[in-house]
Amino acid sequence: DAKTTQPPSMDCAEGRAANLPCNHSTISGNEYVYWYRQIHSQGPQYIIHGLKNNETNEMASLIITEDRKSSTLILPHATLRDTAVYYCIVRPVSGNTPLVFGKGTRLSVIA
């Protein structure tokens, strides 16, 4: 079973920041938070991951609370192409643990 909880759906206006929350209250000390997204009819795409510090890359920013029980993925300027299902996954950074996908959040970016 997935160790994360996400809202089933969210809307965001084009050009605005999209903030996608994720709850992972049972996260272990050696587990990272990974975010993937799946655009319709495509395979999932890796976005970003982090342990406890905030992370930023060319796609998004990841904010992890100090107690690590929740995180927020931020798409700073959402476009229509960001419409997708976003998955938050908790997983050790090393070892052979497979990705366990929950139901994710369906983000709809509206013009």
Added chain:
Amino acid sequence: KAGVTQTPRYLIKTRGQQVTLSCSPISGHRSVSWYQQTPGQGLQFLFEYFSETQRNKGNFPGRFSGRQFSNSRSEMNVSTLELGDSALYLCASSPALAKNIQYFGAGTRLSVL
């Protein structure tokens, strides 16, 4: 660098038949994982191969099997197809040391009639 390539993209089979799906990982990636995606169950892990050895297996019946070749290419086979095997089958590859980031192909959509 070419991405993960899955063939074929679409496949139609009938109940009782068997099917083989192919996955070519990103060059240099030695780990290949397979997932099944259905509307009801979502994305579920099937198995993972690393250096031609299966090192992880999900909770699927023995009709689902796979293998990996010395060039890291992988195949998965489903025998005695059932209607419920209709799904999008996704392959993902990962380098040996890359913080477990997986790169997915576009998938093979299998329809069982």
